[in-house]
Amino acid sequence: MAKDWKTSYKERLVTANEAVVKGIKSGNNLVFGHAAAAPIRISKALYDNREYFKDLKVFHMLFFGTAWHLRPEMKDHLTPVLNFLEGNSRPGFDEKWVQFMPCHFHQVPDLFRLGYFPVDVAIVQVSEPDENGYCSFGISNDYTKAAADNAKVVIAEVNKQMPYIGGDNFIHVSDIDYIVEVDEPLIEIPCPPIGETEMAIGKNCAALINDGATLQLGIGAIPDAVLQCLKNHKDLGIHTEMFTDGVMHMLKSGVINGKKKTLNPEKVITTLISGSKELYEFLDHNPTIEAYPVDYTNDPFIIAQNDNMVSINSCIEVDLMGQVASESIGHRQFSGSGGQVDYLRGATRAKNGISILAFPSTAKKGAESRIQPLLKEGATVTSMRNDVDYMVTEYGIAHLRGKTLKERAEALKNIAHPNFRPMLEKAIKERFYKE
Numbered sequence: 001m002a003k004d005w006k007t008s009y010k011e012r013l014v015t016a017n018e019a020v021v022k023g024i025k026s027g028n029n030l031v032f033g034h035a036a037a038a039p040i041r042i043s044k045a046l047y048d049n050r051e052y053f054k055d056l057k058v059f060h061m062l063f064f065g066t067a068w069h070l071r072p073e074m075k076d077h078l079t080p081v082l083n084f085l086e087g088n089s090r091p092g093f094d095e096k097w098v099q100f101m102p103c104h105f106h107q108v109p110d111l112f113r114l115g116y117f118p119v120d121v122a123i124v125q126v127s128e129p130d131e132n133g134y135c136s137f138g139i140s141n142d143y144t145k146a147a148a149d150n151a152k153v154v155i156a157e158v159n160k161q162m163p164y165i166g167g168d169n170f171i172h173v174s175d176i177d178y179i180v181e182v183d184e185p186l187i188e189i190p191c192p193p194i195g196e197t198e199m200a201i202g203k204n205c206a207a208l209i210n211d212g213a214t215l216q217l218g219i220g221a222i223p224d225a226v227l228q229c230l231k232n233h234k235d236l237g238i239h240t241e242m243f244t245d246g247v248m249h250m251l252k253s254g255v256i257n258g259k260k261k262t263l264n265p266e267k268v269i270t271t272l273i274s275g276s277k278e279l280y281e282f283l284d285h286n287p288t289i290e291a292y293p294v295d296y297t298n299d300p301f302i303i304a305q306n307d308n309m310v311s312i313n314s315c316i317e318v319d320l321m322g323q324v325a326s327e328s329i330g331h332r333q334f335s336g337s338g339g340q341v342d343y344l345r346g347a348t349r350a351k352n353g354i355s356i357l358a359f360p361s362t363a364k365k366g367a368e369s370r371i372q373p374l375l376k377e378g379a380t381v382t383s384m385r386n387d388v389d390y391m392v393t394e395y396g397i398a399h400l401r402g403k404t405l406k407e408r409a410e411a412l413k414n415i416a417h418p419n420f421r422p423m424l425e426k427a428i429k430e431r432f433y434k435e
C-alpha cells in the first residue's frame with residue numbers, strides 16, 4: 001500500500017545543512033526559486049558547507065534577501081548562471097564571475113525541459129501541505145515549478161508563512177526529496193514613492209486604457225501610478241507576469257473584477273508576486289488569484305487570447321527608430337528582458353490589444369535624455385522596433401506602430417524632455433531631411 005503522505009513528509013525532514021550535503025554533489029546544476037520566494041536558508045547552508053563543493057552551476061533570476069551563494073568566497077565553488085540581474089548579482093557580473101543567459105521569460109522552463117540547463121537539483125520555497133499533501137509554490141511559480149518538475153532531486157523550504165495560492169501551482173510531498181521546515185516572514189518589497197513625473201506618465205497611460213481592458217503591469221512607481229489613475233475605470237481584468245500591492249488595492253475597491261475577461265474570466269492570472277505582508281496575507285487561499293507557470297502566463301499566444309489586452313512596461317533608453325534598451329545601460333547588463341517582449345507581442349496580437357512602454361523622459365536626475373538619436377554603444381536591444389506600439393513619457397504619447405522611421409522620430413521627439421528636443425531635432429534633420 002502507498003505510504004500516507006504524512007509519513008513521507010516526516011521521513012524527508014532534514015536541516016538545511018543536511019539538505020545540501022545529502023542532496024547536492026560537486027558538478028551539479030542547481031536551480032534556485034525566484035524573487036521573494038528565493039531559498040535563503042539553503043543559500044546560507046551552501047555557503048557554510050562550501051568546502052564540500054566544486055564546479056556547481058546555479059541558475060536563478062531575481063534573488064530577494066541575502067544571497068549567500070553570491071558572496072566572493074563562493075567563486076571557487078560555483079558559477080552563477082543568471083537570466084536577470086539585480087543588486088545582489090550585479091557586482092559579480094561586473095567582475096566577470098556571474099554568467100548571463102539571455103532568453104525571454106516564457107522560454108526559461110524550456111531551458112530545463114529541453115536540456116539547455118539540465119536540472120540536477122531544484123531548490124524551492126513552498127507552503128505547508130494541504131490535507132492531500134500538496135504544497136503550493138505560493139508567490140513564485142514562474143520557472144520554479146518547471147525546475148522542480150524536471151529535477152533529479154528537489155529540496156524544499158516548507159515555510160509556514162508562504163501563502164497557499166491555487167492554479168497550476170502545486171507539488172506533492174512525495175515529489176520532494178528533502179524538506180526543511182521554516183517559519184519566517186517572506187521578504188517584503190515596498191512600493192516606491194510616486195512623484196509628479198510618474199503621476200503624469202500614469203495619466204497618459206490611463207488615457208489609452210478603456211473600461212473592460214485586461215492589464216499586465218510590471219513592478220515599480222510607474223505601474224503603481226498607472227493604477228492610481230484608473231480608479232474611475234470599470235470592469236478591469238488582470239493577466240500578468242507580476243502581481244503587486246497596487247493590483248490588490250484595485251481588486252479590493254472593485255475596479256478590477258475580471259468580468260469582461262475573455263480568458264479565465266473573473267480570475268486574476270499571475271506567475272510571480274512580490275509586495276507587502278498585507279499582500280501575501282490577502283493571497284492566502286484566495287480563490288480569485290491563480291498562479292500558472294511562466295510559459296502559460298507569458299506565452300504570447302495565450303496573452304493574445306485576452307481581448308482588449310494592455311501591457312505596460314518600462315525601459316532604459318529608446319532610439320529615434322523605436323529600438324528599445326530595457327536591460328542594459330550601454331555595455332553594462334543591468335537587469336534582463338524578463339517578459340517585456342512576451343507581452344509586447346502577445347498584447348498587440350490580441351483583439352483590440354495594445355502595448356505601452358512607459359518611462360520618464362530623462363535619467364540621472366534630468367541630466368540625460370532617455371530618447372536618443374542612437375542607443376549607447378554596446379546597448380542590448382530588448383524590444384525591436386518592429387514590436388513596439390505605444391511609447392509614453394510625462395510629456396505625452398507616441399504611437400509608433402504603422403509609422404515610418406521619419407514619423408517615429410518626430411513622434412518620439414515630441415514626448416522627449418523639452419531641454420533635449422533641439423538635440424533630437426538636429427539629429428532628425430540630418431537623417432531625414434535634404435540640405
Ligand code: COA
Nearest residue numbers: 218313314315316317326335336337338339340363364370
Ligand atoms: N542612461 C543612463 N542611466 C540610466 C538610463 C539611461 N538612459 N536609464 C536609466 N538609467 C539608470 C537610472 O539612473 C538608475 O540608476 P540608479 O539606480 O543609480 O538611480 C538605473 O538606471 C535604473 O533606472 P530606473 O529607470 O530607475 O529603473 P527601474 O527600476 O524603473 O527599472 C527597467 C526600469 C527598464 C530597468 C526595468 O523595468 C526592467 O528591467 N525592464 C526589463 C524587464 C521587463 O520589462 N519586464 C516586464 C515585466 S515585469
